[in-house]
Amino acid sequence: xxxxxxxxxxxxxxxxxxxxxxxxxxxxxxIVNTNAxxxxxxxxxxxxxxxxxxxxxxxxxxxxxxxxxxxxRAEFLITTGGLGPTPDxxxxxxxxxxxxxxLEQRSEILLDLKAKLKNKYPKLSESQKKQSFVPKGSIxxxxxxxxxxxxxxxxxxxxxxxxxxxxxxxxxxMWLNEGSKWLINNxxxxxxxxxKVLHFTGISESTLADKIPHLLRKNNPTIATYAxxxxxxxxxxxxxEDLDQANRFIAPVEKELIQLNxxxxxxxxxxxxxxxxxxxLLQREETVAVAESCTGGGIGxxxxxxxxxxxxFYGGVIAYSNLIKQEILDVPExxxxxxxxxxxxxxxxxxxxxxxxxxxxxxxxxxxxxGPTGGTKIKPVGLVNFCIKGPKxxxxxxxxxxSNKTREDIQKLSVINALDRLRLSILMKS
Numbered sequence: 001x002x003x004x005x006x007x008x009x010x011x012x013x014x015x016x017x018x019x020x021x022x023x024x025x026x027x028x029x030x031i032v033n034t035n036a037x038x039x040x041x042x043x044x045x046x047x048x049x050x051x052x053x054x055x056x057x058x059x060x061x062x063x064x065x066x067x068x069x070x071x072x073r074a075e076f077l078i079t080t081g082g083l084g085p086t087p088d089x090x091x092x093x094x095x096x097x098x099x100x101x102x103l104e105q106r107s108e109i110l111l112d113l114k115a116k117l118k119n120k121y122p123k124l125s126e127s128q129k130k131q132s133f134v135p136k137g138s139i140x141x142x143x144x145x146x147x148x149x150x151x152x153x154x155x156x157x158x159x160x161x162x163x164x165x166x167x168x169x170x171x172x173x174m175w176l177n178e179g180s181k182w183l184i185n186n187x188x189x190x191x192x193x194x195x196k197v198l199h200f201t202g203i204s205e206s207t208l209a210d211k212i213p214h215l216l217r218k219n220n221p222t223i224a225t226y227a228x229x230x231x232x233x234x235x236x237x238x239x240x241e242d243l244d245q246a247n248r249f250i251a252p253v254e255k256e257l258i259q260l261n262x263x264x265x266x267x268x269x270x271x272x273x274x275x276x277x278x279x280x281l282l283q284r285e286e287t288v289a290v291a292e293s294c295t296g297g298g299i300g301x302x303x304x305x306x307x308x309x310x311x312x313f314y315g316g317v318i319a320y321s322n323l324i325k326q327e328i329l330d331v332p333e334x335x336x337x338x339x340x341x342x343x344x345x346x347x348x349x350x351x352x353x354x355x356x357x358x359x360x361x362x363x364x365x366x367x368x369x370x371g372p373t374g375g376t377k378i379k380p381v382g383l384v385n386f387c388i389k390g391p392k393x394x395x396x397x398x399x400x401x402x403s404n405k406t407r408e409d410i411q412k413l414s415v416i417n418a419l420d421r422l423r424l425s426i427l428m429k430s
Contacts, residue, residue: 016043016049016050016076018050018051018054018073018074018077019036019079020053020055020056020080021036021053021054021056021079021081022056022057022079022081022082023055023057023081024057024088026055026057027056027057031166035166035168036080038172039078039175042180043078045195045197045235045237046184046187046195047193048076048183048193052070052074054066058082058089060094060097063091063094064094064098067161071098071159074159075160076161076183077159077161078161078162078164078179079095079162080164083131083166084148084165085125085128086127087127092134092135096134096135096136099135101136101155106133106140108140109132109149110124112147113128113131113147116147117147134149134153138151139152141164141174141179142177143170143174144170145169145170146165146167146170148170150162150164150174151163152178152182160186162182164179192240192243192245192246193237193238193246194238194240194243194246195235195237195238196250196254196269197233197236197268197269198233198236198265199266199267199273200233200261200264200265200266201230201232201264201266202420203232203264205225205232208234211260212260218253220239221239221249221253222236222238223236230412230416230417231273236250236254236257263424263427266420266423273419273423275306276423277303277419277422277423278308278309280427281362282311284426286312286361286362287314288312288313288360288362288363288364289313289314289315289354289355289358289360290315290316290363290364290365291317291347291366292317292319292365293318293320293350293366294366294384294414295366295411298412299316299364299419300313300315300316302415302419316354316358317329322341325341325350329357330356331349331350331353332349340379342367342369343367344385344396346385347367348387348394348396350365350367351363351364351387351388351389361390361391362389362425363389363390364388364422366386366418367385368382368383368414369383370384370407371406372406372407380400381403382403382410383398383400384401384417385397385398386398386399386417390425390429391429392429393428393429395421395425397421399413399414401414
């Protein structure tokens, strides 16, 4: 059945926002399109409907067609890419051409370009100056980290374009500081939207969903679950007459989710598991060290992402070789020969050894078979042994993550599992 433009326009309010990612490098697979995924997540946070994503190469005709088509069915078009100074950066020019609107040079953009490039380019080239031209009547989105500004522009009633660079760090900063705020204030629903994300680990998405069918059926607030390696997110989004009302709708649902799943919820909104562990140790003025084999330093690396982590993390040993386990962590050779490097007996001694060496309150050790080779029937790929050694805690356990997982997945799951058990051990001790 052919859908006419009239049909599309009549149903326009059902379409919300579209995402248009621009760049031949995306079509060729040279760059992974992480921007579309991130923007889709951000639109969900704002409660803005989003039903379509498109990728277009650096081609004027096809890009103009995509823009005009989107203008006939969407309220918002969000673009990424094509805002730079090179000849294939055509987004701004094509957007203006699509609606027969002239470009105008903005002095504030020109001054910003000169300030950012003065050390490298005493005089701006014509290509660099190109970035200071935007469609007449558009609002400029400032770019803190780069030179290419974005725009917010409504070329026709009921349709607005928001443009962002393709560089993820620039996109995110511009979206969070200006783009999303404009959308919140100009969403046609006239409702205030609030959203909260709860983070869970140690539970699968299906198991969690089975506990909350009544919540998943709600219309306001709406509940959605999202799974990634080792984690499940539950987003609660509510609409209200004002922010207080929207948050009041969220509160009882948030409370019920936490009651149903207990300590499996480790954080809210932008919290991470490592930050949860960091805060717990910091509150108690306690410290941790790690002894890692199959994770290759992944636990230590994750903890040191946090500014100020030196207050709680003293260091670690990457004991990939059995010789290192013996000579640095004092694991007897006969124990390794008897039980194998991947065993509860060995990780327990690794944890005790690193706790003693670093003089810390807590120690984490891990040894496993990350694959894709090295497994046996008795000890298959995906088998990982762990130990948590604390002031009054000695916990050893094993996980079988499965030989169908990639090496990277097994390592990531091991890091998450170890940090989560440390979090729970600290909480149980309290």
